Every structure is written in structure tokens, then in C-alpha cells.
Amino acid sequence: MPDGSYAHPQQRQFNPYTENGGTILAIAGADFTVIAGDTRQSEGYSIQTRYAPKVFRLTDRAVLAVNGFAADGNMFVKKVKQRLEWYRHAHAKDMPLRAIARLIQTMLYAQRFFPYYVYNILGGIEEDGSGAVYSFDPVGSYEREACRAAGAAQSLVQPFLDNQIYFKNQQLPPGQTRPLHLSLSDVLSIVIDSFTSATERHIEVGDGLEIYVVLAKGRGPQGLEAVRGAQELTTNAEGDRVFIVRRELKKD
Amino acid sequence: MYRNTYDSDNTVFSPQGRLHQVEYALEAVKQGSAAVGLRSKTHAILLALKRSTGELASYQQKMYRIDDHVGIAIAGLTSDARVLSNFMRQQAMSSRMVFNRPIPVNRLVSSIADKAQVNTQEYGRRPYGVGFLVIGQDKTGPHLYEFAPSGNSYEYYAMSIGARSQSAKTYLEKHFESFADCTLEDLIRHGLHALRESLQQDKELTINNTSIGIAGPASVHEKDVPAGGSFRILEGEPVEVFLKSMVPKETAEAQAAEAPAAEAPPDGAAPAQAGDQDVSMAE
Numbered sequence: 001m002p003d004g005s006y007a008h009p010q011q012r013q014f015n016p017y018t019e020n021g022g023t024i025l026a027i028a029g030a031d032f033t034v035i036a037g038d039t040r041q042s043e044g045y046s047i048q049t050r051y052a053p054k055v056f057r058l059t060d061r062a063v064l065a066v067n068g069f070a071a072d073g074n075m076f077v078k079k080v081k082q083r084l085e086w087y088r089h090a091h092a093k094d095m096p097l098r099a100i101a102r103l104i105q106t107m108l109y110a111q112r113f114f115p116y117y118v119y120n121i122l123g124g125i126e127e128d129g130s131g132a133v134y135s136f137d138p139v140g141s142y143e144r145e146a147c148r149a150a151g152a153a154q155s156l157v158q159p160f161l162d163n164q165i166y167f168k169n170q171q172l173p174p175g176q177t178r179p180l181h182l183s184l185s186d187v188l189s190i191v192i193d194s195f196t197s198a199t200e201r202h203i204e205v206g207d208g209l210e211i212y213v214v215l216a217k218g219r220g221p222q223g224l225e226a227v228r229g230a231q232e233l234t235t236n237a238e239g240d241r242v243f244i245v246r247r248e249l250k251k252d
Numbered sequence: 253m254y255r256n257t258y259d260s261d262n263t264v265f266s267p268q269g270r271l272h273q274v275e276y277a278l279e280a281v282k283q284g285s286a287a288v289g290l291r292s293k294t295h296a297i298l299l300a301l302k303r304s305t306g307e308l309a310s311y312q313q314k315m316y317r318i319d320d321h322v323g324i325a326i327a328g329l330t331s332d333a334r335v336l337s338n339f340m341r342q343q344a345m346s347s348r349m350v351f352n353r354p355i356p357v358n359r360l361v362s363s364i365a366d367k368a369q370v371n372t373q374e375y376g377r378r379p380y381g382v383g384f385l386v387i388g389q390d391k392t393g394p395h396l397y398e399f400a401p402s403g404n405s406y407e408y409y410a411m412s413i414g415a416r417s418q419s420a421k422t423y424l425e426k427h428f429e430s431f432a433d434c435t436l437e438d439l440i441r442h443g444l445h446a447l448r449e450s451l452q453q454d455k456e457l458t459i460n461n462t463s464i465g466i467a468g469p470a471s472v473h474e475k476d477v478p479a480g481g482s483f484r485i486l487e488g489e490p491v492e493v494f495l496k497s498m499v500p501k502e503t504a505e506a507q508a509a510e511a512p513a514a515e516a517p518p519d520g521a522a523p524a525q526a527g528d529q530d531v532s533m534a535e
Contacts, residue, residue: 082345089317089341237476 017069017117018043021204022054023151024065025194026123027165028131030181031216032223035063035123035133036191037151038199038249039208041070050207050251057233058084059094061240062124063212064104067151068138069117076116080104094239097124101134101142108140115139119150125240129216153198153205160197164190184213184223192247199249209247216240263375274372274379277401281383284327286417286450287314288443289385289396290410290424292434295468295481296387296394298325299443301414301450302461315465315485319344321354321389323465323483327414328382328401336364336380357388361397361405369403383413389467389481412446419449436471440464440494448498457498459491 002010024037041052048070055065056077064080066073083103087095095103101122108116120136135148147165149157162168167178182190191211199206213224217240224230227245234241258264259272266272287300300314315325316337322344326333343363347355364384371377384399398413399405410428412420423446431439443464448457464486470477473493477484486494 078349082349085345086341235476235478 016114017072019068019152020048020052020070020073021152022067023149023153023157023195023198023202023205024054024067024119024121025147025149025157025161025191026065026121026133026135027147027161027182027187027191028123028133028145029184029187031125031129031131031219032184032187033063033123033125033131033133033214034184034187034191034211035065035121035214036195036209036211037065037067038195038205039210040204040206040249042204045203047207053210055210055212056081057212057242057244058100059124060234060236060242061094061214062097062100062122063214063242065121065123065150066118067121068119072116073118076107076118076120079107083107096127097122097132097134098126098144100124101144104134104136105140105142108136108138112139121148121150123212124214125216129218131214131216149194153202156198156201157194160194161190185226188213188223188227188245195247195249206249207251209249211245211247213243213245214240215243261375262372262377262379271372274402277379277381278383280381281328281401281413282415282417284382284414285312285314286412286414286420286447287325287327287385288410288412288417288420288424288446288450289325289387289398289408290428290431290439290443290446291387291394291396292436292439293432294394295436295439295466296389296396297436297439297443297467298323298385298387298463298465299440299447300325300463300465301447301457302463304461311461313463315463317483317485318360318386318388319348319354320482321467322357322360322386323388323467323485324384324386325463325465326382326384327417329380330382332380332382333384336367336382336384339367340364354390356390356392357386357395357397358407360388361386361399364399365403365405368399368401371401372403385411385413387465387467388483394468410446412450414450416450416452420446423449436466436468437473437494437497440466440471441497441499444494444498448501457495459488459495462491462495463487464491464494 002012021042022038022040026035035055037054039051041048054067058064066077084095104120115138117138122134126132133145133148134142135145136142147161149161195209230243230245232243255272258266262273285301285303289298302311302314304311317323318340340360343360344355368380371379380401386397386399388395396408397405398411410424427442467483469481
């Protein structure tokens with residue numbers, strides 16, 4: 001670190017990146033996907049703002065969460081949205097989810113030598129109606145998964161998800177079987193508990209929580225009717241549906 | 253007489269002060285099938301007649317969506333139309349990215365008008381062979397513009413371009429004063445009547461050859477239109493209900509023949525025109 005001493009050679013350089021904290025998470029169900037992120041944006045020990053969204057609706061079936069360097073994250077989302085608009089102009093329909101995932105890979109790798117410092121998680125409904133989560137590294141390596149957490153509290157949340165979603169390191173009493181798929185209300189509880197717990201123990205997580213729920217076409221609203229404050233964002237009533245749920249998180 | 257000697261170079265005026273290449277480009281627009289545009293206080297709409305090469309062929313696309321709030325109908329060279337509409341889409345997207353707001357419609361039309369003008373003044377370049385009717389909604393309400401390859405653009409309450417468009421224009425001139433307070437359904441009905449005037453003998457508007465473009469809130473026959481009303485194109489089945497709302501031709505002719513007799517027309521030449529097709533007006 002340059003410190004003005006004459007003892008050793010020094011150099012200053014502009015650092016184009018910074019870490020803005022926060023955590024994101026996505027879980028895929030049989031016919032739904034949940035994508036969530038806290039709303040705190042910080043730099044070091046300071047809070048820049050208590051409300052900066054990190055999760056964005058791309059289409060009625062795709063939601064993108066971006067975490068890492070906020071300026072890169074916000075710009076990247078804008079560019080993805082532009083590409084989706086060009087697709088709509090050319091084909092008069094929305095891009096399928098796995099095509100969006102591949103597109104994100106090519107957009108990230110195009111900046112291989114000056115990367116977007118962003119961990120992306122794309123969640124939504126596939127063409128076959130199943131819930132899907134795709135997670136990316138900053139240069140475009142990606143994979144479809146059942147669940148993924150990224151960001152500041154990733155190391156706290158991901159093991160919890162491995163235990164609760166994949167049932168890792170859990171042994172059931174003999175004779176009992178695990179359910180094949182989790183219900184939406186179970187998944188929402190896991191998401192909220194992940195964030196309240198991460199907020200307790202990680203300084204960069206807190207203030208607020210935004211949860212996006214994407215339901216496959218034809219799947220009824222069961223699991224959402226009981227949820228306080230759920231708002232629908234769907235634009236086309238004939239297809240998949242997107243909802244948002246907001247919750248408070250501790251501000252300390 | 254000198255037309256042929258002064259018409260091969262874009263950059264050469266004729267002795268009469270005309271640029272013949274530009275005028276030939278306007279001819280290309282007149283060869284395209286008709287498109288009609290009209291607006292009210294709340295909506296701006298486009299109606300277009302799609303052409304097909306034969307019974308087995310599909311119908312040529314006449315409308316493009318440029319942005320949520322802007323759409324166009326084309327007449328002329330389709331390839332030139334694609335290139336220009338692509339440019340308009342870039343301009344619209346750039347405006348959203350750079351200024352965080354949808355592009356005002358007049359600004360968008362000016363940008364293609366200026367682009368087209370370049371091709372009328374640079375040596376070796378030919379003018380675009382396509383004209384547009386542009387509709388959109390912005391902060392100042394609904395708008396309709398005509399864009400021509402000469403680089404001219406102008407705002408209208410109602411306008412038509414393409415083959416036999418003068419007949420449609422006659423209908424529009426007769427009725428335009430009532431457009432401002434029309435409902436969307438009535439506006440579309442007027443537009444279809446105007447478009448019908450441009451048809452050749454024995455042809456009629458069908459769900460296959462008619463496109464309707466709408467900017468503004470949903471009509472009673474539409475569902476799934478976002479609040480405020482994004483630009484959308486209706487083709488095929490959804491057009492049927494609007495076609496049915498048209499007054500049948502025979503009744504329309506009879507009404508047109510009666511009405512001028514009941515009012516006192518300022519010029520006595522009005523009566524027979526409304527039912528005739530292919531009327532070329534000498535005003």
C-alpha cells in the first residue's frame with residue numbers, strides 16, 4: 001500500500017472496481033422460481049444507501065439478480081435489457097430462459113479482459129414449464145442449478161441451502177422419505193430465514209429484502225395468497241407470472 | 253423535355269429547379285400498397301393493406317414496432333424500410349439509455365428525415381425508396397407524422413400514402429374534423445373506410461390483408477394491453493371484429509349520395525365520389 005515512505009518503491013493506480021456488498025439468492029421449484037436480494041448498498045464500513053435494488057425483472061419469465069460492483073451490475077442489466085428488446089423487435093416474442101442464460105455468458109466473456117465485476121444469478125421458468133436457476137461467474141462461466149447464493153454472505157447462506165434444499169448432511173429416520181419438490185411457502189420461509197440470519201451476522205447485509213417469485217403458466221397462485229404485500233408485475237396475462245414481495249431487514 | 257438529361261445524377265438540378273432522382277424516389281413510395289394514419293385526442297392509429305404476390309403466397313409485412321410508444325407503416329422498398337426502421341429502433345433505445353426517457357416522436361422523425369436528406373445531396377448515393385407513416389404517444393399526446401424520402405416530414409391529423417391513396421385522402425378530408433373526439437373503435441372504423449377507398453375493383457379488406465397499428469389505451473375488443481397503451485399491431489383474427497364494424501359498401505354509397513343532398517355542399521361536385529374507387533381528384 002503506498003504510504004509515502006522512502007523505504008520501498010511505490011506506485012499509485014486508479015482502481016476501477018469496488019465492492020458494494022449485499023447478497024442475492026435464487027431457488028428453483030417444480031413450477032416456480034424464487035429470486036431474492038437484500039437492498040443495502042455499502043462501501044467498506046459505510047452504507048451508501050438502504051434501498052438499491054439488485055434484482056430486476058427482464059421478462060414475464062426471467063428475473064436477473066446482480067451482485068458485486070454495483071455500477072457494473074446496473075449497467076450490465078441495462079445492456080441485457082437492450083439485447084432482449086432487439087430480440088423482441090426481430091422475433092415478436094420474449095427470449096426463452098436458456099437462451100438468455102447463454103446470451104449472458106457471451107456478453108460477460110466479451111469483456112474477458114476488463115470484466116464486469118458482477119456475480120449474476122438468473123432465475124425463471126424454462127420453455128418446458130420447469131423452474132430454473134442459472135448462476136454465472138464474472139467472465140461468463142455458467143451452470144443450471146436448483147439453488148445458489150452469491151455475494152457478501154454467500155458463505156453463510158449457501159451451506160444452509162445445501163442442507164435445506166439438497167438435504168445434505170441430513171439423515172432421515174428409517175422409513176421416512178424426502179419430498180421430491182418443496183412447496184412455494186416452504187421455499188419463501190427458507191429465503192426469508194436465510195436473509196434474517198445473514199443480516200444478524202454480516203455487516204454488509206440488511207435494511208430491506210426484495211423477493212421475486214416467477215410462476216409457470218397455468219400454475220395457480222397457491223402459496224402466494226397468504227403472503228402479505230405480494231404485488232403482481234406480469235404484463236401479459238397469457239403466460240408466466242412475476243410477483244414481488246418486500247420485507248424489512250434489520251438496519252444495524 | 254430535359255428531364256432525361258438531368259435525372260441520372262442526384263446532385264444535378266434540372267432547369268426547372270427540381271431533383272428528379274428524389275421525385276423518382278417519391279414514385280417508388282406511390283407504388284407501394286396503401287397505408288392510412290389518423291389520430292384522436294387519445295389515440296393514434298395506422299391501417300395498412302398488405303400485398304401478396306399470389307393466392308399461395310404470404311402477405312408482405314407493412315408495420316414495424318419501433319418502441320413501446322412508436323410504430324410505423326411503410327410504403328415502398330421493403331429493404332430500405334428495414335434499414336431505416338432499424339435505425340429508428342437504435343435512436344429510440346439510445347434515447348432511453350442516455351436520457352432515461354422515451355424519445356419524443358418529433359425528434360425521432362426528424363432524425364430519419366435528416367438521414368434521408370443526406371442521400372439527396374451526396375454524389376453517388378440514391379435516396380431511400382420508402383415512405384413512412386409514424387404514430388406515437390409522448391408527453392404532448394398522440395401524434396401522426398408522414399416521412400418521405402425527400403427528407404420532408406410533417407405532422408398530420410390524418411394522412412395516407414401508397415397506391416390509390418388519394419381516394420383514402422378524400423375520405424379523410426371529409427371526416428377528419430370528427431376524429432378528435434372519436435372512441436378508438438370509431439377511429440378504427442373511419443380508418444378502415446378510408447383504406448377501403450384505396451382498394452381496386454372486386455377486392456375487399458380481409459383479416460389476411462389488413463394490419464391495424466394502435467398507440468393508446470386498449471379498445472373494448474382488446475385484452476392484455478398495458479396501462480397507457482403500448483404500440484401494438486393487430487393482424488389476423490383480432491382484426492375481424494373491427495372489419496365487421498364497417499358500414500357495408502352499398503349502404504355507404506347510398507348514405508354518401510343522400511347526405512350531400514341533405515346538407516348544402518359548398519362545391520356541387522361532391523356527391524358521386526364516396527362510392528367510386530380509383531377516383532383521381534383534380535381539385
